Structures are given as C-alpha cells and as structure tokens.
Amino acid sequence: MEEHDGLSELGRALADLDEGGVEHLVRQHLDHGMSPEAIINELSAGMAEVGELFRQEEYFLTELIYSGDIFKNAMAVLQPLCKTAADGKAGGVVVLGTVQGDIHDLGKNIVVTLLECAGFTVVDIGVDVPAQRFVEAAVESQAVLVGMSMLLTTAFDAARETITAFTQANLRDKVKIMIGGSVTNENVKQDMGADFWGKDATAAVDIARAVCQ
Amino acid sequence: MNARQRIAAAVALQKPDRVPVAPLLDHYAATYAGYTCAEIMTQGDKRIAAVIKTATELGPWDMTFLADTANATLLQMGVPIPIKLPGRDLPPNSTHQFNEVEFLTPDDYALLERKGFLLFMMDVMGRLKPEWKGLRAGIPLVKTMLEYRRHAKMVKRQGMEVAVGFVHPGILYEWFSLGRGITAMSADTFKRKDAILTAGKVWRKGMVNLAILASRFVGVPRVFIGQSRASPEFISRRNFETLVMPDLEYTVNRLVAAGITPIIHSDTNWTKFFDLFLRFPARKCILELDGKSDIFKAKEILGSHMCIMGDVPAELLALGSKEEVLDYCRKLIEIVGKDGGFILSSGCSLPPNAKVENVRAIYEAAEKWGWYS
Numbered sequence: 032m033e034e035h036d037g038l039s040e041l042g043r044a045l046a047d048l049d050e051g052g053v054e055h056l057v058r059q060h061l062d063h064g065m066s067p068e069a070i071i072n073e074l075s076a077g078m079a080e081v082g083e084l085f086r087q088e089e090y091f092l093t094e095l096i097y098s099g100d101i102f103k104n105a106m107a108v109l110q111p112l113c114k115t116a117a118d119g120k121a122g123g124v125v126v127l128g129t130v131q132g133d134i135h136d137l138g139k140n141i142v143v144t145l146l147e148c149a150g151f152t153v154v155d156i157g158v159d160v161p162a163q164r165f166v167e168a169a170v171e172s173q174a175v176l177v178g179m180s181m182l183l184t185t186a187f188d189a190a191r192e193t194i195t196a197f198t199q200a201n202l203r204d205k206v207k208i209m210i211g212g213s214v215t216n217e218n219v220k221q222d223m224g225a226d227f228w229g230k231d232a233t234a235a236v237d238i239a240r241a242v243c244q
Numbered sequence: 245m246n247a248r249q250r251i252a253a254a255v256a257l258q259k260p261d262r263v264p265v266a267p268l269l270d271h272y273a274a275t276y277a278g279y280t281c282a283e284i285m286t287q288g289d290k291r292i293a294a295v296i297k298t299a300t301e302l303g304p305w306d307m308t309f310l311a312d313t314a315n316a317t318l319l320q321m322g323v324p325i326p327i328k329l330p331g332r333d334l335p336p337n338s339t340h341q342f343n344e345v346e347f348l349t350p351d352d353y354a355l356l357e358r359k360g361f362l363l364f365m366m367d368v369m370g371r372l373k374p375e376w377k378g379l380r381a382g383i384p385l386v387k388t389m390l391e392y393r394r395h396a397k398m399v400k401r402q403g404m405e406v407a408v409g410f411v412h413p414g415i416l417y418e419w420f421s422l423g424r425g426i427t428a429m430s431a432d433t434f435k436r437k438d439a440i441l442t443a444g445k446v447w448r449k450g451m452v453n454l455a456i457l458a459s460r461f462v463g464v465p466r467v468f469i470g471q472s473r474a475s476p477e478f479i480s481r482r483n484f485e486t487l488v489m490p491d492l493e494y495t496v497n498r499l500v501a502a503g504i505t506p507i508i509h510s511d512t513n514w515t516k517f518f519d520l521f522l523r524f525p526a527r528k529c530i531l532e533l534d535g536k537s538d539i540f541k542a543k544e545i546l547g548s549h550m551c552i553m554g555d556v557p558a559e560l561l562a563l564g565s566k567e568e569v570l571d572y573c574r575k576l577i578e579i580v581g582k583d584g585g586f587i588l589s590s591g592c593s594l595p596p597n598a599k600v601e602n603v604r605a606i607y608e609a610a611e612k613w614g615w616y617s
Contacts, residue, residue, distance in 0.1 A: 048434055092478045096430035134328060134341045137426050144427075183339065184562040184595040213512070213536065214559050214595075222563055231477075 038076055045077030046084070048094060050101050057105050067112040070105075078102055078148045085233060092141065095232070099144035122150035123243030124174040128160035131189040135182040138212050141232045142178060149236050151243070162189070162196035169197070169206050176242045178235060179225070181212040191223045207242045211235055247306040247405045251587070255505055255551045256527050259584035263577050263614035265607050266307035266407060266553065266587050268532075270314035271339045272594035272603070273298045281339055281596065282331025285316040292395040296402055302600070303607040306587075307405040310395050312468070313593060314340070317388045321381065322413045324348055324368055324423030339596055347372070348423030350432070353439035361450020368423075393462045408507060409464030410455045414471050415491035416444035421473035429473070433483055440487050448491040452498045465504050466530075469495060472511035484517060493523060500528045507553070511592055513537050518545040526550070535560075535591025543580045552580055555591040556606060561598035569602045573609030581614065588614065 041060065044052035053074075060070050081098040084090040125146055129139050136158045146153045154172045156164055169177050177197070179190050190210060197203045209227035210220055211234075220228035227242075229235035245253065245261045253260035274284040277294035284291040291311050299308040312318055316329055319340060326343040328334050334341065348368070356364040370377030376384065396406045413419050417440060421429040432440060455467045473479075474488040499506045507530045508521075515538045521531060522545075529550045533539050535557030542552050556572055573588060580586045588610050594603060 050431075050435070089480075091476065091480050091483075092426075093430040093433045093483070094480070096427055097434055100427060100431055132338065134343060136344055140427070183341075184558050185339065185597050187562065187597075216559060219559055219563065 038080055039073040041070065041073040042077035042080065045074055045098060045101060045105075046080035048097055048101065050104075053101050053105055057108060061108075061112070067109040071109055071113075074102055074105055074109075075148075075150065082145075082149075082233065082236075092232075096141060096144060099148050102148050103144070122146075122152070123176070123239065124152045124154065124172045125176045125178060125239050125243075126154045126156060126165065126168045126172060126174040127178040127180065128156040128165060128168070129158040129180045129182075130186045130193060131159055131161050133181050133183050133186040133189070134158040135180070135212075138182065138232070139178075139180040142180070142211065142229070142235045145232045145236050146239055149239070151239055162193040165193050166196050166200050166202065169202065170200075174206065176207050176209065176239055178209045178211065178229070181210065182214060184214050186214075187219065187223060190225075194224050209235065209238050247403060250306050251405050254585060254587050255530060257548065257551065257585040259616045261616060263581045263610045263616075264306040264587045265303060265589070265610045265614075266305055266309075266405075267556075267590040267603065267606055268313075268407075268593045269295060269298060269309050270311045270593045271596040272598055273311050273314070274337075275596045275598075276302070276600065276603075280330065280336040281314065282329070282336040284311060285314050285329060285340060286331070288315075288391045288395065291315065292398055295395075296399060299399075299404060300402060302604045304402070305404060305607065307407050308399060309407040310392065310399065312408065312411050315388070316340070317384050318411065320373060321369060321385065321388075322411060324372070324419060326372065337596075342422070344422075344425055346425040346428050348420060350428075350436065350439070352420075352423070353436065353443040356443045356446050361446055361453075364446075365450075389458060389461060396462050396464055406462075406464045406466075408466045408468040409459035409462035409504075411468045412451060412455045412470065412495070414469060415451075415474070415488060415495060416440065416447040417474050417488050417491070418471050419447070421478075426473065426478075433479060433487065437487065441490075444487070444491045448494050452495050455495075455499065456502045456504065459502075459504050466507055467499055467504050468507045468509050470509050470511075475510065475512040475514050476516035477512045481517070484520070489520060489523075496524050496529060500525045505530060507532050509592075510534065510537065515541050518542055521546055522549055524550060530587065532589065533591065539576070540579055543582070543586075547580075547583075547585060551585050551587060553587040553589045554580075555589065557591045558593070558595040558598075561590065561602045562595045564599075564602060566599070566601045566605050569605040570609050570612075573606055574613050577609060577613045584616070 041056040143153050143155050156168045207226045210225045211229040227238045250260040250264040271281050273294035274281045276298045279290050299305045325347045328341045330338045369381045399406050496506050509532045511534045513536045526549050530553050533554035535555045539555045
C-alpha cells in the first residue's frame, strides 16, 4: 500500500477531501480483494488526520463536516460487507439530543458526525427531546455518556430537568452528562450540574474518549 | 448630546458625551411588557408598544431595534427555511425557531443566476409559503414596510434612534448556508465554488439595492447585515477571502456610498478575521459582536477603524447576578469604550429569560461609568 506522510493513498485522499478519489479507491480496493475492515482502517486514519488538521487550525468546520460526509458515503458501501456489525464501532455508545423546547440541530448533528467518524455508536434522539426520553434512550442503549445540545437560554430549565430525571432514575452515577451549544459555558455546566461542557465538536469527541475508555 | 449625535459620534470614532446604549431587542420585549412572543411576532401594535416600553423603562436607551428579528412577516420573507412560530407551531411564549432542513437545492444557484434576484426571491417565497406565490408576496411586503416606517417614527418621537432601516440577511454564502443546511453547504464550499461566486454577484447586487431602497423609505440610515456561518469557526481564511469577502466588501461599500451605516452583526467567533475588516471604509461601519468573539481584541485591531458594538453575553443576562453584569459592562466601557467608538449592547439578542435587573444594569453601567467628560 502506497504511503503518503504515513497515510495510505486512500487515507490521504480523504484527508485532502478528494471525494472522487475516495470513491474510486474504495471501489478499487474492494475489486482487488482488500477486506472492508482494512479499508475502514485506512479511512479512519484519514479522518484522524482531518481531526489533527482541525486542531492545528488548518481545517475548519466545513472541512470537518465535508470529510465526515465523504466518510459516511464510503461507510454506506463498506458496512454491509463487514463480517460483524460491530466492526468500526468500538468506541462506546453515546446518546445525543437537543433538549425540550429547542429544535436547533446544527451543533448536535456536527457532534453526531464526528463521534461516528471517531468510532462511537451514536443514538441520535433528535430535537425538542423530553427529559424522560433521554433517560429511556440511555437505558435502552446502555450508554455511559449523554450529550444535551441547546442554543437557547430558555432551554436551560429543560436541561436541568433532564439531569434531575437521571438522578430520579438512579442513573446519575452510571451516566455522565455533557452539554454543548453556543449559549453554554463552564458556568452553565456548573449551574445545571452536568459533568462536562464541550466547547466545540472536537471537545465533545475528546470527552467521549475520556468517558468511554 | 442627543441620541442621534451620540450614535453618530461613536460611528465616527469620536468621543460622545457618554457611551451610547443599544441592546438588541426582540423577544425580550414580550417578556418585559407582558405579552406573549406570539403576540409581538404577529401584532405590530403590541410589538411596538413592547419595544417602546422596554427601551424607555429599562433605559432610556439611545437606540433600539424594532424587534425586527421577532417580526414573523419579515422573518418569513428573509429566511430560506421553514420557521416554527409561537402560537402556531410552538407554545405562545416560545421564541421562533428555524427548522434546519435542506430547503434550497444545488439547482438554486443556477436558478438565481438565470431568473435574477427578484424573480428568484419570488420563487423561493412561493415555495416556502404558497399563499405568497408570485406577486402576492408584494402585499404583505408593502404593508410591513409601511408599518415599519410608522413604528420608526414612533420610536424617534421618544428621543431614541432606530437601529436599522432594513435587515439584510447576509451575503449569498450566509443565506444559502441557512437554506442548504450546514452539511450540504460544507460540500458546496468545495464542490460548487464557481456556482457560489457567480450566483453571489447576482445576489449581492439585488439585495443591496433592496436594502438601500428600504432604508431610505423607512428613514433610518443604518442597515443590519447578518453573518454567522462564514465565520472562522466554519470556514478557512482562504475560502472566506474567495467566497465571502468580495460580496461583503461590495455590500458594505455600496451602503456606505449611499450614506448608510452598515451594522455588521457577527454571530459566533470572528476574532481571526478581524484584520480583514480593515478593508471596510474607515469610520463608517459598526461591528456588532455577540459575546463569542474577543471584543477586546477587536478594540486592539479595529478600534481606530470602526465602531464596535456589544457584547453582554446572553447566558450572563439570564443566569448571572446584577453585579456580574455591571462588572462586565464596566470592563467593556473602560477598555472597548476608551476614547470613543463604542456602543454598549447585548451579545446578540437579549434572551427572553434575561433578569430585569440585569437588563436594567446595562443602562445603569453606562450612566455610572460611561461619561467621557
């Protein structure tokens, strides 16, 4: 396999946002008998490079999102060919939703994309989500991390109620809760009693890695 | 100095007698005046009564918005995605919310180029709201503009300035980012650059012509330009310089040439692009920040070039104490307001659940620490 700066040709194509190149190389690798799992590994390395470029401020959200889109399209081809459904999903389970009273999904969707690309199984419960639905989703999926997104200060009460619902269900010790969204910060996290505040999507991935280790 | 002179001095980077106060008012007017958000979004008389009550009793402020961003008709005409409205789709006391679906298609770039600005806008409005299809959007538009002009006169009679005569929804990249959705627009940024550039030229000319016309009709020589998704949080400097800056410069220059002050309303963190704003005409523009950018860095880089407006954060107004708000305002006045060129305001809109004492504290801070002489 040809290497470019430590990345395979496929990994480099993804890191360079070469959508056509990724499609072509995935197809070529499959035609040459390469296992879907090995191809996913190369793609994951490419995504890791994208994340690194983002940290170095060479890439921005548009690059992150577009690379996630290319990655997902490739995974739609590869995942049905994998031997086990769990392949590529070794990171743990995270429940994500926008709290009740708020229907904004931009930030949440970015976090969903990045977590999936980082190998997490994400249970996306949508927007305007009642407190009890967060609890049910965490129980059903056995998630250890729940993320609550909000873009409105008026959603703070709903976020507090959601955390209370976890406490009342005796799950507060088992489930970590992170918050994110443009109106949140460390003070808001402390005020509502959450465990983590993700200042952006990559911080959310770092939190997920720390919690799910 | 009166309010008009104070704002004019701040824009010209001169020292007014006192730091002008101009929070961004929309849904909070309903909270303070005792109306529902649904009422002020759809009933003009209640909206203007709420605006005047809030801006006079919690100030008097030097300048106020007419709750433009809580005007259901204006919003539905300016935003290319379905909007959930209180009283219709949401409880009456909710704020409106954008339903971020992929409403505009890749073909809309070419459609805009082919049809031209006005016919394209009519097409989009007809798709969003069938009862506004074709020329039928003209009736609510004219009624809204007449109402807007009447409301502007009511505010001026109170001795306050009206913040803007028109809300420009942003250059094409911004507007299409809302209409296409962030995932599709991220791909367009790399796959449809030529389409963005070509359509952008049609959009910028049509929208700025409309902005100048409307601003003159209303009699308020300031225009709001919205921007958020072209910020350095979303796109690289290279893409900004290619896809955004030419349209933004064109828009700002056309407004300034028409004697209009652009209020460049910049949501999210724009700190890394501040230096690019030095290209705008000096002493003619207002940069409005929402609490996410580094407003103190803005003063360093742009303080001798353009007026800065902001930025008491929404979360501080909703959760903080009055003392915390006063402290923050004092810091803004002493650092960003040093030697003039500053308008004290909220970071984006006052949140509807802001504490009354916190909103009042903005004006109190200006009265206590904002006098220059």
